[in-house]
Amino acid sequence: MQTVLSIAIDALAYGMVLFVISIGLSVTMGLMRVVNLAHGAFAMIGGYIASYAARDLGLAYGFAVLLAIFGTIVIAVPIERLLYRRIYGAPELTQVLMTIGITFCIIGIANYVFGPTLKTVPLPSELQGSVDLGFRAIATHRIFAIVCGLAVAAGLWYAIEKTAFGVKLRASVDNAAMAAALGVRTEIVYAVSFAVAVGLAAFGGVVGAELLPVEPYYALRYMVTFLVVVSVGGAGSIPGALVACLLLGAIDTTGRYLMPEFGEFFFYLAVIAIICVFPRGLAGRAKG
Amino acid sequence: MKRMILAAIAALAMSGAAYADTIKIGVVGPFSGPFALQGKNFKAGIDAYMALNGSKVGDDDIEIIYRDVPQADPAQAKALAQELVVKEGVQYLAGFYFTPDAMAVTPLLTQANVPLVIMNAATSAIVTKSPLVVRTSFTTWQTSTPIAKVAKDAGVSKVISVVSDYGPGVDAENAFKAGFEAAGGQVVEAIRMPLATNDFSPIMQRIKDSGAEGVFAFLPSGPTTLGFVKAFKENGLKDGGIKFFAPGDLTQESDLPALGEAALGIQTTFHYAVSHDSPENKAFVEAAGKAIGNPAELSFPSVGAYDGMHVIYKMIEATGGEQDAAKAVEAVKGLSWTSPRGPVTIDPESRHITQNIYLREVAKADDGTYYNKEIQTFEKQGDPGLAALK
Numbered sequence: 313m314q315t316v317l318s319i320a321i322d323a324l325a326y327g328m329v330l331f332v333i334s335i336g337l338s339v340t341m342g343l344m345r346v347v348n349l350a351h352g353a354f355a356m357i358g359g360y361i362a363s364y365a366a367r368d369l370g371l372a373y374g375f376a377v378l379l380a381i382f383g384t385i386v387i388a389v390p391i392e393r394l395l396y397r398r399i400y401g402a403p404e405l406t407q408v409l410m411t412i413g414i415t416f417c418i419i420g421i422a423n424y425v426f427g428p429t430l431k432t433v434p435l436p437s438e439l440q441g442s443v444d445l446g447f448r449a450i451a452t453h454r455i456f457a458i459v460c461g462l463a464v465a466a467g468l469w470y471a472i473e474k475t476a477f478g479v480k481l482r483a484s485v486d487n488a489a490m491a492a493a494l495g496v497r498t499e500i501v502y503a504v505s506f507a508v509a510v511g512l513a514a515f516g517g518v519v520g521a522e523l524l525p526v527e528p529y530y531a532l533r534y535m536v537t538f539l540v541v542v543s544v545g546g547a548g549s550i551p552g553a554l555v556a557c558l559l560l561g562a563i564d565t566t567g568r569y570l571m572p573e574f575g576e577f578f579f580y581l582a583v584i585a586i587i588c589v590f591p592r593g594l595a596g597r598a599k600g
Numbered sequence: 601m602k603r604m605i606l607a608a609i610a611a612l613a614m615s616g617a618a619y620a621d622t623i624k625i626g627v628v629g630p631f632s633g634p635f636a637l638q639g640k641n642f643k644a645g646i647d648a649y650m651a652l653n654g655s656k657v658g659d660d661d662i663e664i665i666y667r668d669v670p671q672a673d674p675a676q677a678k679a680l681a682q683e684l685v686v687k688e689g690v691q692y693l694a695g696f697y698f699t700p701d702a703m704a705v706t707p708l709l710t711q712a713n714v715p716l717v718i719m720n721a722a723t724s725a726i727v728t729k730s731p732l733v734v735r736t737s738f739t740t741w742q743t744s745t746p747i748a749k750v751a752k753d754a755g756v757s758k759v760i761s762v763v764s765d766y767g768p769g770v771d772a773e774n775a776f777k778a779g780f781e782a783a784g785g786q787v788v789e790a791i792r793m794p795l796a797t798n799d800f801s802p803i804m805q806r807i808k809d810s811g812a813e814g815v816f817a818f819l820p821s822g823p824t825t826l827g828f829v830k831a832f833k834e835n836g837l838k839d840g841g842i843k844f845f846a847p848g849d850l851t852q853e854s855d856l857p858a859l860g861e862a863a864l865g866i867q868t869t870f871h872y873a874v875s876h877d878s879p880e881n882k883a884f885v886e887a888a889g890k891a892i893g894n895p896a897e898l899s900f901p902s903v904g905a906y907d908g909m910h911v912i913y914k915m916i917e918a919t920g921g922e923q924d925a926a927k928a929v930e931a932v933k934g935l936s937w938t939s940p941r942g943p944v945t946i947d948p949e950s951r952h953i954t955q956n957i958y959l960r961e962v963a964k965a966d967d968g969t970y971y972n973k974e975i976q977t978f979e980k981q982g983d984p985g986l987a988a989l990k
Contacts, residue, residue: 315809322801428637429897430826430858442834448805449836522830523798525823525858529634533823534798568793569802575765575794 314447319569320562321445325454327561328461329523333516333534334541335464335553336509342548343472343485344505346396347404349411351513351538352531353418358384358514359526360422363431373436377518384514385507392506400502401488415531423528431526433518453522460519461557464512469550481505544586545593552595559586621921622661625912626684627695628677628705629719633670634822637854638697638901640892642719645905647891648884649913657916665690674704681705685712691923692717692912697901699723699767706730713925717911719904723767724985727951732925734932734951736911736944737904738871740771741985743847744818746957746978747869748779751814751845757785759845760812762803764819765792771985772818772847778988780816788812797824800831807837814843821852821899826859833862848873848972851962854899856970863962863970871955872903872941873972884940907939907953911946942977950986957981 337351362380365371371379395414399407439456442449472478483491484498492498517526524534545556560579567578590596627646631639646664655662665688667680677696684690685708693709694717696702702721706729709716718726718735722743727733751759761776763769769792777787789810793803807815815837819825829850832838848870851863874885888902889895911932918931933948942956959976 315805318805319802322799322805326799326801423636427894427897428634428640429854430823432826432858432860442836444836449834449839451830451834454834523827525826527634527823530823533634537798565799565802568797568799569805572791572793572797572803572806573765576796 315569318448319565321448321450323562323565324558325450325458325561326523326565327557327559328458329454329516329520330537330541330561331461331554331557332457332464333513333520333524334538334545334557335468335550336512336516337538338542338545338547338549338553339468339505339509339512341542342546343481344400344502344509345485346399347407347411348509349408349535350414350418350531351509352533352535353415354384354388354510354513355517355520356422356526356528356530357387357418358517359433359521359530360426360431361514362433362518362521363526364426366434367432373434373439376433377515380518381511381514385511388510389503389507392503396506397499397502415535419528419531422531426528428528433521433526435522451522457519457522460515461554464515465550465554468512472550477501477504540583543593544583546590546596547593549593549595552593555594556586621659622663623657623692623916623921624663624665624688624690625692625694626665626667626681626688626690627719628667628669628680628684628693628701629695630670630697631666631668635671635697637897637899638720639668640897641899641901642695642697642905644888644892644898645719645902646909648887648902649906649909651887651891652883653909653913657913658921660916660921662913662916669698669701672698672700674700677701678704678708681708685714690714692915692928694908694912695719695905696721699726702726702733703729706733709733709925713923715915715925715928717908719908720901723771724952724983725989728986728989731951732929734911734929734946736907736946736953737901738955739952739983739985740768740818740847741775741988742955742981742983743849743870743957744772744775745779745984746959746981747816747845747847747867748776748785749783749978750867750869750959750976751780751816751843752783752785754814754843756814756843758788758812759785759814759816760807760810761787761790761816762807763790763792763817764795764797764824766795766820768820768849769818772816774988775985776816776845778984787816793819795820795824798827800828801835803828804831804835804837807842808835808840812842814845817844817846817850819850821849821855825850825855829859829866830862843867848900848960851960851972852899853972854897856962856972857896859962860970864964866962867959868962868972869957869959869978870900870972871957872900873958873960873974874898875971876941876958876974878938878940878942880938881940903939903941907941907944910937910939911935943980945980947982950983952983952986954980954982 340348358380361383365376545553629639699721709732848868915928936945957978960972963973
């Protein structure tokens with residue numbers, strides 16, 4: 313029983329870290345219809361900024377996180393204006409080529425500027441160490457990641473479903489010409505959504521840094537996992553991504569405990585099964 | 601008349617090798633991509649050797665030609681080696697970080713009349729593939745066997761082995777098991793994890809449930825190691841008194857700043873620590889640190905490359921700069937010298953390096969940095985993996 317509980321907690325923590333990092337990609341792919349393979353690169357930039365701010369400049373953790381989010385947005389907005397704007401609505405292959413190119417550029421620059429060694433984001437003393445749950449110890453930052461994941465999920469769901477901006481965003485996505493005719497500044501809506509998605513990537517990169525340490529190849533190393541989460545959850549759906557992360561986290565963690573020799577077998581088996589039954593993901597909407 | 605001119609030209613061409621030639625050495629390694637740091641270490645070791653010993657052997661100039669294989673890619677490694685031999689006319693091949701790459705090149709050597717000096721690739725079998733292979737690095741068997749004795753001496757009799765599921769991981773598991781069982785211990789469980797594991801909490805739960813008193817681990821250096829060592833601490837295993845044993849790949853110097861506190865006190869066995877206390881190593885670290893730019897990036901492949909260059913220089917001396925692979929290899933069999941890592945010998949039988957293996961513990965220096973502190977020496981260790989092959 314203890315073991316089952318223990319695995320459940322590991323699964324929850326792993327799932328929530330996945331969620332925080334992947335949700336930004338779900339926004340770009342589902343709502344903005346851009347296959348953004350540079351998502352991992354933006355998460356990595358966030359991680360690097362936070363690491364630099366906290367380790368080399370000695371700033372407080374919270375401040376480093378904010379700096380990482382806004383720093384990454386500042387870097388990403390010109391990229392959006394110059395490059396991404398050209399590929400909105402373009403065929404997927406064009407988008408893939410463009411964004412993978414951006415990823416390779418960012419990897420090269422990161423390697424040149426920060427070097428190939430691992431970087432960590434030093435945690436504040438409150439998040440260090442472990443909490444004793446009675447039957448086992450769990451790292452405090454894992455609990456922090458769970459809380460962050462829930463907060464992000466709730467905040468995003470509210471912004472997209474309940475606010476005026478969310479209405480404009482959904483309108484622009486479904487029919488950009490009509491939305492523009494009705495007075496929605498679609499360019500600004502897109503720019504803001506892109507900034508939010510990138511900010512979430514950076515936030516995920518920092519919060520997840522304990523599990524996925526920052527190094528130049530971060531940008532590609534974990535991209536497949538992020539894409540799997542988005543496609544299983546259904547692009548653009550917050551609850552879908554949440555359920556997908558928890559489900560995949562549970563399968564991966566259990567498989568790893570019971571039969572580590574099988575590697576990622578169960579993880580991908582589950583992905584195949586889910587995609588066969590739900591081709592658009594668990595909560596995917598039919599394309600309009 | 602014509603014949604005389606021809607003979608004169610031929611004589612000139614032949615004697616040409618005797619003075620002021622350029623001897624080319626082709627080095628294949630990962631100089632870009634995820635393993636670029638290891639390639640950088642190759643280059644630092646080579647540059648350091650040439651800075652300290654000159655770029656000439658006798659009258660011959662030495663030229664290094666680098667070729668990049670970013671990830672283990674046997675086909676590309678073979679193609680590049682061929683290109684180096686045929687187009688660049690290299691007399692020596694060296695480098696090779698990954699075993700499959702080195703294996704792919706061994707069939708070329710005899711026909712090309714080129715010796716291969718392995719500066720890293722650590723699978724025992726490579727040296728058996730061609731009589732022209734010499735290795736100056738280590739094998740996973742060589743570095744993993746002594747830790748079994750360390751574990752037993754620490755009073756641990758039940759150990760769980762946890763390794764990444766790929767060649768060197770399996771080697772490490774077998775080496776430890778053989779050594780530990782010979783010492784009278786028991787490996788209660790052997791887990792092989794997928795290489796792409798990010799979250800090690802379930803593995804930690806497995807370790808806890810197994811009831812072992814210690815864990816033997818092997819993972820490739822880099823991001824996964826960091827995750828594993830952190831998970832070991834955060835899931836309460838370290839505080840729960842479970843002992844951690846591993847070969848030194850896990851605590852390579854370039855990873856230590858990131859591992860930090862979590863790695864403190866971990867005991868590993870390995871052939872080289874940057875902190876090794878000897879005048880040879882001091883000179884080496886200074887020269888290699890200068891060559892690599894940031895001394896914190898210095899790690900074990902640099903010393904393999906440094907000693908590899910020493911072997912090649914000796915080969916060039918022995919052959920007088922002529923291309924004669926068999927003679928070159930023959931000349932370094934049994935060669936002994938004092939490397940930055942300590943006294944070493946090229947074993948005449950296996951052509952693998954016999955060396956001291958050190959037990960080290962991750963410790964904190966006065967300036968707050970972490971380093972591998974050598975606490976025990978296992979002298980003149982050969983490669984037990986070769987015996988296991990037979």
